[in-house]
Each structure stands twice: as structure tokens, then as C-alpha cells.
Amino acid sequence: MTDSRSQILGGIAKSLGRISGDAQRAAARERIAAHARNLIPARAQLDPADQVRLFEQMALEVSATVARVPDLDAVPDAVAGYLAGHNLPAELRAAPDPALDAIPWDRRPTLTVSTGRARDADAVSLTGAFAGIAETGTLMLVSGAERPTTLNFLPDTHIVVLKAEQIVGGYEDAWDRLRAQAGSFEGGMPRTVNMVTGPSRTGDIEQTIQLGAHGPRRLHIVLVEG
Amino acid sequence: MAEPRRGPRVGLFVTCLVDLFRPTVGFAAVKLLEDAGCTVEVPRDQTCCGQPAYNAGDRATAQDLARRTIAAFEGFDHVVVPSGSCAGMIRKHYPALLADDPAWAPRAQHVAARTHELVSFLVDVLGVTWVDARYDDTITYHDSCSGLRELGVKAQPRRLLASVRGVKFTELPDAEVCCGFGGTFCVKYPDISNRMVEDKAANVASTGAGTLLAGDVGCLLNIAGKLKRQGSPVKVRHVAEVLSGLADETPPIGDAAR
Amino acid sequence: MESTAHSFPENARRALQDDTLQYMLAKSRSGFQLRRAAAAQRLPEFEALRDQGRDLKNHVLEHLDVYLEMFESKVVERGGHVHWCRTAEEAREAILGICQKAGAKTVTKGKSMIAEEIAVNDHLEAHGLIPIETDLGEYIIQLRKEPPSHIIAPAFHVSKEQVADAFRAAHTDLPPDRPLEEPRELITEARLMLRRRFQEADVGITGANFLVAETGSTIIVTNEGNGDLTQTLPKVHVVIASIDKVVPTLEDVSTLLRLLARSATGQEFSAYTTFSTGPRRPGDLDGPEEFHVVLLDNGRSALLGTEFQEVLRCIRCGACMNHCPVYGSVGGHAYGWVYPGPVGAVIDPALIGIKEAGHLPNASTFCGRCEAVCPMRIPLPKMMRHWREKEFEEKLQPATMRQGLGVWGWFARRPGFYHAAARMTARMLRRASGSDGKLGSLPLPMLSGWTEHRDLPAPEGRTFQELWAERRGKK
Numbered sequence: 001m002t003d004s005r006s007q008i009l010g011g012i013a014k015s016l017g018r019i020s021g022d023a024q025r026a027a028a029r030e031r032i033a034a035h036a037r038n039l040i041p042a043r044a045q046l047d048p049a050d051q052v053r054l055f056e057q058m059a060l061e062v063s064a065t066v067a068r069v070p071d072l073d074a075v076p077d078a079v080a081g082y083l084a085g086h087n088l089p090a091e092l093r094a095a096p097d098p099a100l101d102a103i104p105w106d107r108r109p110t111l112t113v114s115t116g117r118a119r120d121a122d123a124v125s126l127t128g129a130f131a132g133i134a135e136t137g138t139l140m141l142v143s144g145a146e147r148p149t150t151l152n153f154l155p156d157t158h159i160v161v162l163k164a165e166q167i168v169g170g171y172e173d174a175w176d177r178l179r180a181q182a183g184s185f186e187g188g189m190p191r192t193v194n195m196v197t198g199p200s201r202t203g204d205i206e207q208t209i210q211l212g213a214h215g216p217r218r219l220h221i222v223l224v225e226g
Numbered sequence: 227m228a229e230p231r232r233g234p235r236v237g238l239f240v241t242c243l244v245d246l247f248r249p250t251v252g253f254a255a256v257k258l259l260e261d262a263g264c265t266v267e268v269p270r271d272q273t274c275c276g277q278p279a280y281n282a283g284d285r286a287t288a289q290d291l292a293r294r295t296i297a298a299f300e301g302f303d304h305v306v307v308p309s310g311s312c313a314g315m316i317r318k319h320y321p322a323l324l325a326d327d328p329a330w331a332p333r334a335q336h337v338a339a340r341t342h343e344l345v346s347f348l349v350d351v352l353g354v355t356w357v358d359a360r361y362d363d364t365i366t367y368h369d370s371c372s373g374l375r376e377l378g379v380k381a382q383p384r385r386l387l388a389s390v391r392g393v394k395f396t397e398l399p400d401a402e403v404c405c406g407f408g409g410t411f412c413v414k415y416p417d418i419s420n421r422m423v424e425d426k427a428a429n430v431a432s433t434g435a436g437t438l439l440a441g442d443v444g445c446l447l448n449i450a451g452k453l454k455r456q457g458s459p460v461k462v463r464h465v466a467e468v469l470s471g472l473a474d475e476t477p478p479i480g481d482a483a484r
Numbered sequence: 485m486e487s488t489a490h491s492f493p494e495n496a497r498r499a500l501q502d503d504t505l506q507y508m509l510a511k512s513r514s515g516f517q518l519r520r521a522a523a524a525q526r527l528p529e530f531e532a533l534r535d536q537g538r539d540l541k542n543h544v545l546e547h548l549d550v551y552l553e554m555f556e557s558k559v560v561e562r563g564g565h566v567h568w569c570r571t572a573e574e575a576r577e578a579i580l581g582i583c584q585k586a587g588a589k590t591v592t593k594g595k596s597m598i599a600e601e602i603a604v605n606d607h608l609e610a611h612g613l614i615p616i617e618t619d620l621g622e623y624i625i626q627l628r629k630e631p632p633s634h635i636i637a638p639a640f641h642v643s644k645e646q647v648a649d650a651f652r653a654a655h656t657d658l659p660p661d662r663p664l665e666e667p668r669e670l671i672t673e674a675r676l677m678l679r680r681r682f683q684e685a686d687v688g689i690t691g692a693n694f695l696v697a698e699t700g701s702t703i704i705v706t707n708e709g710n711g712d713l714t715q716t717l718p719k720v721h722v723v724i725a726s727i728d729k730v731v732p733t734l735e736d737v738s739t740l741l742r743l744l745a746r747s748a749t750g751q752e753f754s755a756y757t758t759f760s761t762g763p764r765r766p767g768d769l770d771g772p773e774e775f776h777v778v779l780l781d782n783g784r785s786a787l788l789g790t791e792f793q794e795v796l797r798c799i800r801c802g803a804c805m806n807h808c809p810v811y812g813s814v815g816g817h818a819y820g821w822v823y824p825g826p827v828g829a830v831i832d833p834a835l836i837g838i839k840e841a842g843h844l845p846n847a848s849t850f851c852g853r854c855e856a857v858c859p860m861r862i863p864l865p866k867m868m869r870h871w872r873e874k875e876f877e878e879k880l881q882p883a884t885m886r887q888g889l890g891v892w893g894w895f896a897r898r899p900g901f902y903h904a905a906a907r908m909t910a911r912m913l914r915r916a917s918g919s920d921g922k923l924g925s926l927p928l929p930m931l932s933g934w935t936e937h938r939d940l941p942a943p944e945g946r947t948f949q950e951l952w953a954e955r956r957g958k959k
Contacts, residue, residue: 145767215709283872408849416933480941
């Protein structure tokens with residue numbers, strides 16, 4: 001394999017007609033260090049209130065649902081109401097995420113909340129989010145010991161608690177926030193970053209869009225304004 | 227005494243298919259250009275722009291024909307072509323074709339920059355906004371690929387057609403989709419070409435128009451050939467025939483003389 | 485995958501006579517086009533982003549080796565493994581080796597065109613492993629034992645009735661009289677069947693839409709979520725990617741992501757865009773214990789510095805085929821190898837040889853729609869023409885065509901003879917048409933393809949040059 005490696009890399013340099021790659025290496029290092037932004041659409045550069053509105057609008061367009069609540073205290077009622085409204089069991093599999101600790105689940109004692117990775121039988125998951133990206137109504141979810149990735153994909157219904165202050169304009173803003181917290185992730189990057197835009201879907205049968213192909217059929221965003 | 231003001235000197239590149247199949251289009255082009263104040267000449271030394279060789283991979287022949295065409299036309303203020311395909315060949319492909327030839331590259335660029343498809347030349351260069359013509363029928367229009375995508379010919383023919391008395395214009399569904407001609411494509415892959423021209427003919431029929439126009443005789447021969455094989459009464463003509471008012475002088479493409 | 489590209493004309497003829505295929509093509513093609521146009525229209529910066537995407541990929545290709553090295557070092561830093569493979573064979577062996585080392589039996593797969601290119605499923609099966617495609621479209625065609633017909637919609641050509649038939653034949657443990665008429669029912673069944681597979685898989689293989697040099701991340705862009713289950717649940721995650729997929733930074737990949745879904749399906753963004761960086765970390769409750777990236781060259785590095793370099797900008801959105809009237813007439817299988825449509829007509833000859841794939845760059849009218857919609861502004865017609873030049877140089881085209889062109893070229897270089905020949909032809913065809921205005925047949929066998937399907941409108945009878953000379957003479 002080492003042999004293949006040097007042959008491929010050498011072949012590239014040869015095809016490109018290069019003797020030494022030093023200048024290219026320096027240019028590439030510089031580009032990565034600068035990680036400069038390319039063109040950012042105007043849509044991704046709104047002021048914060050408009051960003052929240054755009055996020056909501058775009059999320060609704062891709063068949064997510066959004067419930068606005070004033071603060072974390074209101075989350076249990078919102079979640080319980082959503083589950084009841086969709087005839088879903090009052091059982092949540094939640095991420096063991098400290099960011100969710102402040103949610104007073106005991107206000108809705110009928111709601112069973114367990115934490116951990118998703119199991120096959122779990123019907124509804126609840127997670128936080130790292131960011132919401134307004135330009136396309138996209139959630140950014142990052143993995144970690146307190147945020148198992150399986151919760152984002154295995155259950156049929158995924159509920160995400162997102163704070164309004166987590167909403168940014170464009171993808172680049174979310175990367176900046178991630179870089180600002182690089183210390184929390186080994187090597188600066190979480191193992192998995194999921195950008196989720198609406199529930200799972202497929203067009204593979206006669207190009208007709210159907211929701212819930214393999215991942216969640218429903219994506220419900222509880223948007224915490226306070 | 228002041229000299230009478232002379233308009234631009236235009237060299238007409240006739241194209242093989244107009245020369246052979248549809249000379250009326252050449253005369254229509256001459257009339258439109260002269261009406262707009264141009265002096266038109268038709269160099270005798272022209273044959274083909276070389277596109278068939280170019281697209282067949284025969285670069286040497288294409289370069290040879292490009293050089294001949296350039297030599298025949300480089301003395302004119304403008305080169306005008308009643309075909310988006312041949313105009314695109316000269317305007318977009320000659321400079322690339324001769325880029326490595328130091329003697330010819332500048333000459334290719336010189337001619338390319340002066341070469342225009344007929345209708346876009348009238349509208350975009352000469353500023354023509356209307357023509358003095360009458361044509362009593364419902365018309366639909368196929369946008370030939372090279373004119374549309376290489377030269378941006380789209381609004382210009384519609385604009386001038388709107389000034390023709392008696393014309394009712396109706397848009398063709400999928401007007402921008404290729405008709406399946408494609409030069410030698412239609413004989414190399416006849417079944418696929420047929421599929422494409424069948425779709426085109428069906429779209430033409432769906433408009434209910436009495437006349438189909440386009441700016442390229444190649445596409446017109448293909449579409450007319452299909453429509454006539456199907457027994458369709460739709461009349462097929464080059465757009466210049468209608469704009470010049472010469473449509474009465476010859477039967478539509480593929481139709482018998484009245 | 486065994487190529488049938490050399491019999492493209494026969495493949496095409498069969499496709500044109502296949503009523504189900506024709507129905508599916510007619511049904512789907514306008515949807516793709518309308519959705520892409522609407523998405524492009526909605527983002528005012530779309531055209532400028534295309535320019536940036538092109539420039540960015542050009543930069544990458546000029547620095548490809550150094551970005552690959554940087555990507556590799558980041559993957560290794562995060563505890564992953566990189567396997568460099570020059571050929572399909574090396575890549576198959578590398579993947580098999582990883583699977584065998586993991587003691588794998590069942591291997592789930594996300595959608596990957598590279599996996600098709602190296603035919604990894606056949607190889608795994610031949611060694612007793614069970615590869616399971618999990619993308620719904622890929623699953624359908626795996627059951628039907630056929631290759632994908634589109635790079636992003638592999639079962640583009642299959643009707644829902646055919647899907648139901650495939651499911652009934654394969655899922656024999658389900659009640660035979662269950663209803664499978666509606667897409668919803670089909671999807672529910674596939675979800676149920678594949679859930680079991682996700683749980684039992686030992687290795688998950690995915691492709692990658694992009695690789696990020698800055699972070700050592702691999703990226704998959706999907707809508708179903710199958711790719712995420714494929715890479716999260718098994719012990720081992722294998723990413724298979726070609727070397728042209730690397731991108732410098734997260735910012736750069738964001739630019740390309742703004743183009744990808746809009747060009748492909750007309751979505752603003754795909755449902756799932758997932759960045760994977762190394763294996764499971766200490767404390768993680770899920771995720772793969774091993775993370776492998778198989779980097780495939782397979783002839784790509786040899787395209788650098790040639791007239792085909794620009795095709796390596798491709799981000800596999802499928803817009804070219806969605807807008808190609810030839811693809812729209814015959815579908816993807818007719819092309820006979822992994823990549824169909826205009827981009828296939830450029831890439832396939834590079835990967836399997838122009839002798840085998842010679843028809844593909846010829847089967848184009850050069851209508852230019854592919855280039856007009858390509859998010860990376862790849863000049864596809866120009867590159868198809870370059871392949872035709874290679875064929876001409878190597879005398880691979882049919883003799884009749886070469887001879888015909890030769891004769892025509894002789895005349896075209898001699899205006900006097902050319903005009904005389906044109907005069908004769910015009911008269912001859914006019915006479916042959918009688919008073920009909922058209923000809924139903926022609927004596928030249930080369931042109932029988934024309935008159936088989938349509939008439940040849942008759943010339944007016946005299947050439948323009950002839951008439952113009954007369955008119956000048958009179959003046």
C-alpha cells in the first residue's frame with residue numbers, strides 16, 4: 001500500500017508537471033490556515049431576528065415542524081402536547097446531554113424519559129443541537145459521549161430542542177462556532193457532525209417524495225426563545 | 227459635397243445547407259441586411275465552416291477550412307450567418323481551434339469577434355426593432371441549441387416576429403430542447419435522433435400553431451422531415467423568410483409547390 | 485462492472501423499445517429539470533457560486549497531491565486508516581481485507597458510485613460475505629440484479645409495480661397477500677427489512693461526496709438516512725472515495741454543498757449531510773470502532789495535465805444527465821458502464837478505454853445543455869469532442885464515415901468544385917422529389933438512418949451561390 005501511495009502521489013505530481021511540491025504545499029497550508037469564506041448568500045446574512053424567522057420558514061418547507069416556547073420550563077408541556085397530538089407513546093429516549101438537564105421533566109410525570117443511545121424499540125428521541133442554520137433550515141448536531149448519533153437516526157420521531165441564540169445565518173457561521181469550541185473536541189472536530197434538514201425522505205420510487213425512508217419520519221423542533 | 231452615408235459592409239456566410247437546400251433564406255438574409263442599411267457581399271470562396279469535421283474529431287480538416295473561411299471574410303466589417311450553429315462555430319470555436327497557430331490565432335479572433343447570427347445581428351448590433359412584413363398565421367418557435375446556448379439567441383427573433391403583421395405567436399413547450407439533428411448524430415444514431423424529433427413534433431402539434439420557425443436549416447430539415455412523414459399540415463420555415471416578407475416566394479420546407 | 489458500452493447502439497435500440505423505461509423516463513425527467521431551475525432561480529448568488537466552485541476545484545486539482553497528504557495525516561491523527569489504491573483490484577482487496585480482519589459476515593452499504601466502479605459487491609460475495617445495499621434505490625436494483633441507471637437515482641428506470649414484484653420475490657417471510665401498490669407501502673416494507681440488516685451488519689461501507697483536508701473528515705450527502713445508519717451501527721466503517729473528492733476547508737465544502745443538492749434534486753439542502761472524522765471516541769455511546777478510508781485513483785491521476793483534467797471537477801450531482809436529451813431518450817443502462825450521460829461520455833472512455841467506450845462521446849448532439857447546468861461548469865461537449873479527436877487519430881471510427889468525411893473535405897477545400905457539386909446535388913435531389921417537395925428514401929445507405937424515420941425535404945433546386953451570381957450578373 002505504501003508503494004501505491006507513493007505511486008499515486010508521484011503520478012499526480014508528474015501529471016501536473018512538477019519537480020518539487022514545496023510551493024504547492026505552502027499554498028495549501030496557507031489556504032487551510034486562513035480557511036477564508038467564499039461567497040456567502042445574502043440570505044445567510046440577515047440580522048438575528050430575521051435569521052430565526054428564516055430558519056423556521058425553511059425548516060417548515062422541508063416538512064419539519066416547529067413549536068416556539070418561551071423557555072426551557074415550557075419544553076415538557078410542548079413535547080407532551082406534540083406526542084399526544086400525534087398519538088405517540090409518552091416515552092422519550094433522550095441524549096444524556098447536560099444542556100438538556102435544565103428541562104423540568106417532572107412537570108409532566110406521565111412522560112417517561114430515559115437517556116442513552118437509541119435502541120431499536122425507541123419510537124421517539126429527544127436531543128439538543130449545536131446550531132440551527134437559517135439559510136436552509138438546517139440543524140447541526142455533533143456527536144460526543146453525551147450526544148449519541150443513533151438518536152438522530154433510529155427512532156421514528158426525532159425531537160430537537162434548539163435555542164434561538166443557537167441560530168446562525170450560514171454554514172460558515174456554524175463552523176466558526178464549532179472552531180470557537182475546538183477545545184471540547186479531540187482534534188478540534190467532533191467524530192460526527194450531522195447537518196439535518198427536515199426528516200428522512202426518498203424519491204427512489206418513481207421520483208415521488210416520501211418521508212421516513214430509513215431515518216425519522218418526523219422531525220420536530222422545539223425552538224426555545226428565551 | 228458629402229458622400230452618401232454607407233452602412234456597414236457585411237460578408238454573408240451562406241452556410242452549406244442554405245446554399246444547397248434553401249437559397250430563399252440567403253436572399254431573405256440579404257434583404258433584411260440591406261433594409262437595415264448594410265452593404266452585403268457574398269464571397270465566392272466560401273464553402274463550409276468546417277463544423278462537420280470539427281465535431282467528427284478531424285481537427286486538421288477543420289483548421290484548414292477555418293483558415294479558408296477567415297481569409298475569405300476578414301476584410302468585412304461584420305460576418306453574418308443565417309444559422310446559430312455555423313455562427314457559433316466561427317465565433318466560439320475558431321479561436322480555440324487555431325489558438326496554437328501564431329499566424330492564424332489573431333486572425334481567427336478578429337473574424338470571430340465580428341461574426342454574428344443573423345437575427346441577433348439585426349437586433350443587438352444594428353438596433354433593428356421592427357420589420358416591414360406580413361404573415362397571417364399562428365407561429366411557434368424552436369430555439370436551436372448553438373444559437374441559444376453559444377450565442378444567446380432567444381429574445382431577438384421573438385422581438386422581431388412580434389412586429390410582423392398578422393402573426394400570432396405561441397410558445398413551444400420544451401422549445402430549448404434539442405430536436406435531435408446534431409449534424410452527423412442523426413445518421414449515426416438514427417433511433418435516438420428519431421425519438422428526439424418525435425418529441426419535438428409532438429410538442430409542435432400540441433401548440434396548434436400553423437407554422438414552425440427556427441433559425442437553423444439543419445434543425446428545420448429534421449423537424450420538417452418528421453412532420454411531413456407524419457402527414458402534418460404544419461408549415462416549416464426559417465425565421466428570416468417570415469421576417470423578410472419572402473415567405474410567399476417559395477413553399478414551406480418539405481411541402482410541395484402550390 | 486462488465487462494460488457493454490461497445491454495443492451502445494443496440495442497447496439504445498432496446499431501451500427505446502422498452503415501454504416501462506420510456507414511461508419512467510418521460511415521467512421523471514421534467515421534474516428534475518423544473519426543480520433544479522426553481523432552486524437556482526431562488527438563490528440569486530447561484531451563478532456566482534458556480535464560478536467559485538469551478539475555481540475552487542481547479543485549485544484543488546493543481547494541488548491534489550498535497551491536499552491528499554494533508555487529508556491522510558488528519559485521518560491518521562484521529563485514529564483512522566487510509567488505504568491508497570491505484571486500481572479497482574487493489575481497492576477490492578483492501579476492502580475485503582478489512583472485512584475479513586473484522587470477521588465480518590454481513591456488510592451494509594450506503595450508495596457509492598465508486599463501489600460500483602470497483603464492483604466490490606461481487607468481490608465480497610465471491611468470498612462468502614453478504615453485501616446489502618441500504619439506499620432504497622440501490623436495494624431495489626440489487627434485488628433486481630442490475631446496475632444503477634442514474635448516479636443519484638439508481639432505480640430511476642424501475643416502476644413501482646416492478647419494485648413490488650422484486651419485494652415479493654425477495655421478502656418471502658412476509659405474507660404473500662400484503663398490499664404493495666402504493667409507494668408508502670413499499671417504503672415501509674423496505675424500512676422494516678433493512679432495519680434488521682443494519683442491526684446485524686459487521687462492517688458498513690459508504691462512499692464520500694467530499695473529503696476535507698483541513699479536518700480529515702469524510703462527507704456523505706443523503707436523504708434517506710441509510711448512510712448514517714450504515715456507518716454508525718457496525719463496528720467498522722469503510723469509506724471508499726476517489727482521489728478527486730478532496731476539498732481544502734470546511735468553508736470550501738460549504739460552497740460546494742450550496743451547489744450540490746440544488747443541481748441534483750433541486751433541494752435547498754439534502755436531508756442529511758454528515759461529516760465523519762475518525763472512529764468512536766472515548767466515552768462515545770455509539771459509532772464505529774474502526775474508521776478506514778480507501779482512496780482510489782483508477783486512472784484519475786493520469787487525467788491531470790491533459791485535456792480531460794477539468795472533468796475531475798465533477799461533484800456527481802447528475803444534472804448533466806437530467807438535462808441530456810440523449811440520456812432522456814435511452815436512460816442510463818444503454819451507456820453500458822458505471823457513469824451514464826454526458827459526464828459518463830467523458831469519464832468512461834478515460835477509465836475503460838476509448839476503444840470500448842467510443843460510442844459514448846459520439847452519442848451527443850452537442851446541444852450544450854449539460855454544460856449549461858453543470859455546477860462546476862465542466863465543458864463536457866468540448867471534452868467529448870476531444871475523445872472524438874482521439875478516435876479519429878487512432879482511426880477507430882467506421883470506415884464509411886471516415887471516407888464520407890474525406891470526400892466532403894476534399895470538395896470543401898476547393899470552392900469551385902464544391903459549388904459545382906452543390907449545384908448537381910441540388911438538382912438531382914430536386915428532380916428525384918418530383919413535385920412532392922420531399923423525398924421518402926435516398927439512394928445513399930449512409931443516409932438511410934434519416935429516411936427510415938423521416939422525409940428529406942427537397943432542395944429548392946438551384947443553389948444560393950448560383951442564383952446570387954445570376955443576380956449580380958444582371959445588376
